[in-house]
């Protein structure tokens with residue numbers, strides 16, 4: 001009897017072990033499945049959700065119809081977005097071409113009340129998308145609306161939702177010493193407030209991230225309504241760029257003005273400090289209804305800017321051919 005008892009006990013224990021092993025095995029399998037199922041959201045869990053994106057696209061469609069931009073279709077372009085603004089608007093950008101080098105970055109809507117700049121960038125995105133053969137060996141990155149909170153405000157504003165001028169918020173070397181001091185000296189105009197700290201804004205961090213990721217040789221930032229071209233870039237090759245710019249100014253009948261740069265401005269951060277050819281196009285007005293006219297006027301020079309042959313990576317970039 002005792003012997004039988006032990007045998008039965010042994011069988012019972014073995015069965016229990018097998019059961020436990022099975023449970024552990026199923027647990028492992030389930031955990032693995034869950035892990036791989038949610039891996040994309042772990043890796044890509046940024047702070048903007050698909051519903052925020054849908055809201056932004058429908059708000060953009062509404063604004064476009066309000067401004068008569070019937071040929072702007074934000075839905076038809078494939079956007080990437082990883083960050084949102086204070087008002088939960090995703091900061092969108094799109095990339096074109098096959099090249100991973102020689103990138104050119106386009107920025108629009110840095111100041112939310114400069115309405116046609118946003119139109120120009122959407123139109124450029126449509127144009128590049130519709131003519132892939134022209135840009136297949138290029139790397140083009142377009143961020144058409146850097147300040148969606150300002151642009152979508154009931155009454156559009158230059159500053160973002162925190163009241164900060166995004167073109168004064170870059171962490172340039174002179175920011176700490178000069179940004180706030182200059183702002184006070186110039187009469188504390190709210191539209192130009194650089195923020196309490198540099199790089200405090202998602203919109204600034206977004207632009208910095210694009211520059212870091214794509215290491216562009218060239219940047220074009222569109223503003224309005226000061227009506228000129230301005231540029232900052234590698235001091236070693238500024239002369240060749242200046243010659244090229246003079247030609248472009250003649251062709252577009254748009255003046256060149258050395259506007260200088262400010263503490264915290266893109267021209268200072270990208271052009272002056274990082275030696276990236278940084279061109280600012282100031283459109284003649286902020287009237288959204290003139291977007292079409294401006295796109296027509298500046299499209300050829302924008303394409304020339306894309307094709308301007310530059311070699312090397314920042315900070316060692318150089319124009320190789322001053323073709324007219």
Ligand SMILES: [Zn+2]
Pocket residue numbers: 110111114222223224
């Ligand atoms: Zn501006």
